Amino acid sequence: MGKAMMQDKLFSPPATSDRKAALAHVLRQRILTMELAPGAVLDEIALSEEFGLSRPPVRELMRQMAAEGYIELEANRAARVTSMSYQSLRNFFLAAPLVYVATTKIAALNASPDEIQGLKLIQNRFRLAVEQCDIDSRVYYNDQFHLEIGKMAHNPYLMPSLNRLLIDHARLAKTFYQPNNSHMQADLESAVQQHEEIIAAIERHDADAAVEIVRAHLELSRRNMAMYVAPEGLEVPADI
Template sequence: MAKTKAAAENESQLADPSVDRKALLSEALRRRIVSMEMAPGAVVDELALSEEFGLSRPPVRELMRQMAAEGYIELEANRAARVSSMNHQSLRNFFLAAPLIYIATTQLAAIHATHAEIDELKAIQQRFREAIEQNDVENRVLYNDQFHLQIGKMAHNPYLMPSLRRILIDHARLGKIFYRHPTTHDMEADLGKAAGQHDQIIDAIARHDAQAAGDIVRAHMDLSRRRMTEYVAPVGVEVPLAF
C-alpha cells in the first residue's frame, strides 16, 4: 500500500532524534480524526501508536486522556479508546450549540480583534479560497477550521475556547463528509457562498460591527444546516405510478 504524504512526513520527522515525538503524535492523531482517516467510533490502538511513534505506553495514555478531555476520543472503563462518535444525538447537539458558540466568538472578535489578528484571518481566508479553486477537500476543511479557530482566538475569551475547539472537531468531519465531491452546481454555489460569507465576516470584524458579524455567522451556520438536511434526507426518486 502506498504511503500517504502525511505518513511520509511523519517518518521523516521521526528520523530526527531531536523531534518531540509526543507532540508529533498529538498533531498526527488530531489530523487523522478530523480528516476522517480514523472514522467516528473506530478503536484507537494505543500499542500501535506507541510503536509507530517510538513512545512508551505512559505518554501515549497521557495524550489520549488529554484528547478525550478535548472531545477527540471517548474513554470508558474496561473498553478500548475510540474516536468520538457522530450519531444522531451528537449531531443534534452540534447544530444546537454551534450557532451559539460561533456567534459569541465572532461578536467578541469584532470588539477585541487587533490589526495583526485580522491580517492573519485574511491570510487564512486566502488559503481557503485557493483550496476551493483547486478542489482540494483536505485543505478546504483544514483552512475552514483554522478560519473559525482564529476568530475564537481573536475573541480573547478563554471560557469559550474549549467549546469552540470541540465544535470544530465535528465541523471539520461534517465538512469532509458533505463536501467530499462538490460536483453539482448547487454544491459549488454553496462553497462560493460560504467563501463570500467569510469575506463578509472579516469585513464586519474589521469595522468592529459586532451585530453584523453575528448576523453573518448565523447565516453561515444556516447554510451548513441546510446542506446536512439534504444529506440525511435526500429528495426521493420519482417513480411513475402508471403501468
C-alpha cells in the first residue's frame, strides 16, 4: 500500500452518513496528530458549519470528548484541547507501565486468532509508516496498536485508563519522538521490532514475555522523550 493510499485510509471519515460521527473522527485525529495543539480553542460555530451540524450535537460531542480526556470544558469558557505540561509527561511515565503492562499481560492470556490477525494488520501499517518517515501515520498506528491490545484484554476496568493514556502518548510522540539522527532512527526500528515481539508473545500466550517486551518498549520511548525535556530541568522517572 502506497503512502497516499494509506493516508486516505487513515484520515478519511467513517463510512457513514452520520456527520456527528465524522466530526468525532476528525477531531480525535486532529488532536492526536497535534494539528490542534494542546490548549487550542475549539470553535463550535466553525465546526458546526464545517460538518453541517447544528450547535446542540456539537456541544453534546464536546461533552463526550471531555469525558474521554480529549477536551477541557470550563464554565463560561470555550472548549479547549486538553493541555499538556511537564507534569503531564511525568504523570504519563508514572502511569504508563501500570496500564500497558496490565493490558498486554491480559491480552496475552485472552487474545483470539482473529484478534491477533487484526493486530498484525495494524503493525504492518505502523511498519510502513516508519519506513516512509510518515510521522502522522506512525503516531496514529502506534496508538492503534496499543489500543487494539487493550481491546484484546477484554477488561472494561482498564479501557478508560488506557484510552486517556493513549491521547497523551500520541501527542508526546508527535512532539518529542521525531528522529533527527541515526540513533533515533535506530530506536524507531527497534520499536518496530518490539511490536513484532509483543505480537509473537501474545500469539503463543506467553504473558511473562509480553510484559518484559512492553517494559523495554516503554523505556525506549522514555529515553527518547527525556532527551528533549532533561535540559529544561525535568527529571523523567526512570523506574519503568
